[in-house]
Amino acid sequence: DAKTTQPPSMDCAEGRAANLPCNHSTISGNEYVYWYRQIHSQGPQYIIHGLKNNETNEMASLIITEDRKSSTLILPHATLRDTAVYYCIAREVGNEKLTFGTGTRLTIIP
Amino acid sequence: DAGVIQSPRHEVTEMGQEVTLRCKPISGHDYLFWYRQTMMRGLELLIYFNNNVPIDDSGMPEDRFSAKMPNASFSTLKIQPSEPRDSAVYFCASRGPSYEQYFGPGTRLTVT
Numbered sequence: 001d002a003k004t005t006q007p008p009s010m011d012c013a014e015g016r017a018a019n020l021p022c023n024h025s026t027i028s029g030n031e032y033v034y035w036y037r038q039i040h041s042q043g044p045q046y047i048i049h050g051l052k053n054n055e056t057n058e059m060a061s062l063i064i065t066e067d068r069k070s071s072t073l074i075l076p077h078a079t080l081r082d083t084a085v086y087y088c089i090a091r092e093v094g095n096e097k098l099t100f101g102t103g104t105r106l107t108i109i110p
Numbered sequence: 111d112a113g114v115i116q117s118p119r120h121e122v123t124e125m126g127q128e129v130t131l132r133c134k135p136i137s138g139h140d141y142l143f144w145y146r147q148t149m150m151r152g153l154e155l156l157i158y159f160n161n162n163v164p165i166d167d168s169g170m171p172e173d174r175f176s177a178k179m180p181n182a183s184f185s186t187l188k189i190q191p192s193e194p195r196d197s198a199v200y201f202c203a204s205r206g207p208s209y210e211q212y213f214g215p216g217t218r219l220t221v222t
Binding site: 091098099100101102 | 114141143152153154155158160165166201203205206208209210211212213214215216
């Protein structure tokens with residue numbers, strides 16, 4: 001699976017959109033981008049995934065660049081409960097394993 | 111659905127004792143994963159099962175660790191004998207139809 005690179009930490013004001021970047025410059029054509037988050041003392045939580053098209057669900061939006069070398073997770077209206085570590089993971093089709101890196105620690109500021 | 115269920119939530123034991131962690135996956139999910147999380151090493155995959163059969167146990171640290179899945183609704187991770195360096199949070203996860211994994215709340219293990 002391709003290596004992903006994320007900033008170690010970010011802050012965002014409550015009520016604003018939180019935009020979390022992820023670099024995956026070596027991603028191959030059959031690798032999906034998955035996002036998970038882990039709120040303190042809880043298990044990781046699946047957020048969203050995509051291959052090349054932008055995706056949206058009730059939690060977030062995923063924007064993948066046309067060359068697929070980077071992506072951005074968008075939390076449209078961040079709340080204090082969105083404070084967590086966010087992980088961006090590239091997963092190859094047919095590979096069941098998820099390799100978690102160090103993620104981005106997002107802090108929502110009141 | 112109740113989600114992935116793990117027990118116990120906390121376990122404190124003495125070095126040398128046997129520890130058994132339990133997991134009930136989400137009904138209908140045919141993949142089950144065991145992870146370990148520590149400050150030093152982050153979140154690591156230990157082993158995963160498909161249809162109750164172990165597929166990849168390359169992440170199991172050593173022979174003191176073993177995992178079983180006797181049926182589709184139950185799995186155990188056993189450490190015998192336990193050591194202080196096994197102290198960690200152990201997560202179980204099951205996989206949904208789009209390869210997304212749903213994690214349980216974890217078992218915090220402390221070995222003294």
